[in-house]
Amino acid sequence: MEAILTWIADNQQMIYIVILMIFVGIEVIGHVPSVLHTPLMSGANAIHGVVIIGAIIVMGKAEQHNYVALILGFLAVVLGTLNVVGGFVVTDRMLEMFKGKAKNSKSQDPRTK
Secondary structure, three states: OHHHHHHHHHOHHHHHHHHHHHHHHHHHHHOOOHHHHHHHHHHHHHOOHHHHHHHHHHHHHOOOOOHHHHHHHHHHHHHHHHHHHHHHHHHHHHHHOOOOOOOOOHHHOHHHO
16 A cells, blocks of 8 residues: 555656646547537547557567566557547548439439430
């Protein structure tokens, strides 16, 4: 218990910054119009590529017997990859809404008559 209290005392400023960033993030996301949520979130998900690279670096530098670092790195790679793919899928679906309807038959085209 004393080790935890010592860690908190040593990292007090970092803890304050994380808590402040949580509140700032909630305020920023809360004031985004609903029309912009899909492109904003799909772009943010694509940024998760940085998490994937960081997790690969952590796994590469971890000792072979440090199973916690290896498991956490593996989970970060898997979840980061799912988030990146999900971001691109959402973006693709969003862009599909703006494409025009394709005409299936040539008989509907007035130039072919």
